[in-house]
Amino acid sequence: MTTMESLIGLVNRIQRACTVLGDYGDGDNTFSSLWEALPSVAVVGGQSSGKSSVLESIVGRDFLPRGSGIVTRRPLVLQLHKTEDGSQEYAEFLHLPKRRFTDFSMVRKEIQDETDRVTGRTKQISPIPIHLSIYSPNVVNLTLIDLPGLTKVAVEGQPDTIVQDIETMVRTYVEKPNCIILAISPANQDIATSDAIKLAREVDPTGERTFGVLTKLDLMDKGTNALDVLEGRSYRLQHPWVGIVNRSQADINRNVDMIVARRKEREYFATSPDYGHLANKMGSEYLAKLLSKQLESVIRARIPSITSLINKSIEELESEMDHLGRPIAVDAGAQLYTILELCRAFDRIFKEHLDGGRPGGDRIYGVFDNQLPAALRKLPFDRHLSLQNVRKVVSEADGYQPHLIAPEQGYRRLIEGSLNYFRGPSEASVDAVHFVLKELVRKSIGETQELRRFPTLQAEIAAAANEALERFRDESKKTVVRLVDMESSYLTVEFFRRLPQEVEKAGNPATSTVDRYTEGHFRRIGSNVSSYVGMVSETLRNTIPKAIVYCQVREAKLSLLNHFYTQIGKREGKQLGQMLDEDPALMERRQQCAKRLELYKAARDEIDSVSWAR
Numbered sequence: 326m327t328t329m330e331s332l333i334g335l336v337n338r339i340q341r342a343c344t345v346l347g348d349y350g351d352g353d354n355t356f357s358s359l360w361e362a363l364p365s366v367a368v369v370g371g372q373s374s375g376k377s378s379v380l381e382s383i384v385g386r387d388f389l390p391r392g393s394g395i396v397t398r399r400p401l402v403l404q405l406h407k408t409e410d411g412s413q414e415y416a417e418f419l420h421l422p423k424r425r426f427t428d429f430s431m432v433r434k435e436i437q438d439e440t441d442r443v444t445g446r447t448k449q450i451s452p453i454p455i456h457l458s459i460y461s462p463n464v465v466n467l468t469l470i471d472l473p474g475l476t477k478v479a480v481e482g483q484p485d486t487i488v489q490d491i492e493t494m495v496r497t498y499v500e501k502p503n504c505i506i507l508a509i510s511p512a513n514q515d516i517a518t519s520d521a522i523k524l525a526r527e528v529d530p531t532g533e534r535t536f537g538v539l540t541k542l543d544l545m546d547k548g549t550n551a552l553d554v555l556e557g558r559s560y561r562l563q564h565p566w567v568g569i570v571n572r573s574q575a576d577i578n579r580n581v582d583m584i585v586a587r588r589k590e591r592e593y594f595a596t597s598p599d600y601g602h603l604a605n606k607m608g609s610e611y612l613a614k615l616l617s618k619q620l621e622s623v624i625r626a627r628i629p630s631i632t633s634l635i636n637k638s639i640e641e642l643e644s645e646m647d648h649l650g651r652p653i654a655v656d657a658g659a660q661l662y663t664i665l666e667l668c669r670a671f672d673r674i675f676k677e678h679l680d681g682g683r684p685g686g687d688r689i690y691g692v693f694d695n696q697l698p699a700a701l702r703k704l705p706f707d708r709h710l711s712l713q714n715v716r717k718v719v720s721e722a723d724g725y726q727p728h729l730i731a732p733e734q735g736y737r738r739l740i741e742g743s744l745n746y747f748r749g750p751s752e753a754s755v756d757a758v759h760f761v762l763k764e765l766v767r768k769s770i771g772e773t774q775e776l777r778r779f780p781t782l783q784a785e786i787a788a789a790a791n792e793a794l795e796r797f798r799d800e801s802k803k804t805v806v807r808l809v810d811m812e813s814s815y816l817t818v819e820f821f822r823r824l825p826q827e828v829e830k831a832g833n834p835a836t837s838t839v840d841r842y843t844e845g846h847f848r849r850i851g852s853n854v855s856s857y858v859g860m861v862s863e864t865l866r867n868t869i870p871k872a873i874v875y876c877q878v879r880e881a882k883l884s885l886l887n888h889f890y891t892q893i894g895k896r897e898g899k900q901l902g903q904m905l906d907e908d909p910a911l912m913e914r915r916q917q918c919a920k921r922l923e924l925y926k927a928a929r930d931e932i933d934s935v936s937w938a939r
């Protein structure tokens with residue numbers, strides 16, 4: 326069975342958890358507020374309208390600070406818990422969880438002190454609530470929020486904005502659709518001028534969540550009464566008005582006991598010629614029961630939507646936490662483990678780019694299939710093997726004695742000169758692949774979700790990977806240049822052995838002797854060299870990619886971060902921690918999310934436990 330106690334107690338516990346975690350429906354609106362979803366009763370009224378007196382007579386105890394000026398400067402969340410008859414009354418503050426107050430004058434002092442702790446003695450106001458629980462056989466289960474009295478003028482020492490500040494604070498409470506408004510107005514003032522009614526009318530025009538309370542009925546001018554208000558003719562609300570007679574100032578001064586005052590109030594209504602017919606619907610005890618019932622029914626109606634709000638929030642927070650990543654371990658071993666895991670995650674993605682599955686690796690093949698052949702085709706062999714140059718090189722090589730048969734030296738010089746040109750495209754291919762790999766490192770870092778939160782580690786991995794790629798590039802360049810040099814250092818003899826035969830086959834040996842120093846002769850030399858160079862070009866077109874893949878691509882796959890791993894293995898805990906340095910804003914957000922999550926989970930457990938009891 327869901328008892329009134331369990332429902333109001335449930336909301337009490339969730340409210341306290343909210344305050345502990347800084348959720349009191351104010352400020353930080355990056356999270357949906359659970360506080361705002363919880364039904365509550367807020368007490369509003371102008372200064373001296375009798376708010377404190379009403380609260381005290383509901384509780385049956387003197388415990389609120391009194392004085393001139395604005396005494397209530399922070400919201401007071403007053404949670405009343407009914408205990409068994411005969412048990413001792415006591416009070417507890419949320420901010421002093423271990424202390425039980427049995428002396429209520431000390432409660433009053435603590436409210437004052439705790440107000441000052443947050444607001445300073447400057448008489449400022451603060452929206453951070455004070456939570457006070459009272460356990461007593463003389464109360465009904467109820468939660469009331471006492472708010473600063475609405476005022477029209479700032480008193481000395483208070484900032485001019487205080488009038489507006491108070492109104493704004495009160496408004497943030499009463500405008501929430503879950504707030505039951507206890508609007509207190511004194512009977513000895515025209516109801517049309519009541520601050521409480523004015524505000525309530527604005528935020529709750531239909532009057533469905535406003536309870537009108539009329540205090541100071543005993544102070545009305547002789548011969549007048551408040552029946553027009555109490556019977557709903559002056560100002561109509563959905564709920565009936567409740568008239569109250571609190572202790573007068575003289576009673577307070579004489580220390581009239583609250584329980585005695587309650588009895589006197591009952592007698593007042595029972596014997597009043599004006600209000601006798603309403604006696605069983607008047608007075609602070611009746612008001613307390615009425616509110617308790619109303620609060621309970623509002624809570625009952627709201628439980629399903631609170632539950633769904635909680636579940637939705639938990640889901641959102643958990644997915645945000647997943648996105649933000651879990652908090653990092655503090656010990657060096659675990660940190661090293663985390664770093665290695667992150668490096669591996671990056672490495673996996675990098676390899677996927679090379680092996681396919683992710684785009685980018687194909688660009689390396691593009692270098693081999695397009696760029697390299699195109700660069701080879703563009704080499705200026707036409708110029709180098711032009712008739713003019715061939716003649717020049719061959720003649721120079723012969724010195725003062727022109728060659729008799731084949732210009733051996735001339736051939737060698739022309740070939741060497743040509744083969745040198747291959748260095749350019751070979752090195753350019755190495756560079757082109759290097760840039761592709763570098764770009765893939767950059768991309769892979771960006772794509773490693775797990776690394777998102779660690780900008781420092783990202784930078785370190787990028788630096789280490791690029792450094793490794795530079796080393797591979799150097800190695801690769803040495804290798805391809807060596808391939809070219811190898812071609813120059815030993816020519817394929819076969820090719821030339823075949824040449825004279827071809828010449829002989831081509832025609833008359835007599836002509837060939839005549840031709841020796843003619844254009845045709847040099848043209849033939851040029852074309853022979855050109856075919857040889859073409860053959861070498863074919864070979865290099867195949868071997869350069871092999872060298873590049875071997876030195877750069879394969880190495881990148883096998884050992885991109887190897888050097889980095891040995892380096893971090895030697896680092897101290899502090900340095901490891903620095904590598905896992907997160908964006909502070911992100912850390913802050915995670916902490917907030919974790920706190921909220923804790924709150925919502927606690928609230929869910931509370932609701933579950935009440936539902937089980939049902």
Ligand SMILES: Nc1nc2c(ncn2[C@@H]2O[C@H](COP(=O)(O)OP(=O)(O)OP(=O)(O)O)[C@@H](O)[C@H]2O)c(=O)[nH]1
Pocket residue numbers: 370371372373374375376377378379392394395396397474540541542543544569570571572573574575577
């Ligand atoms: N005779 C009589 N006096 C009352 C009644 N209600 C309040 N008072 C007196 O009115 C004065 C103001 O009452 P409070 O309860 O302090 O009013 P408040 O709205 O809490 O005032 P602030 O906190 O200063 O805004 C006190 O002297 C009370 O004794 C009442 O019903 N009858």
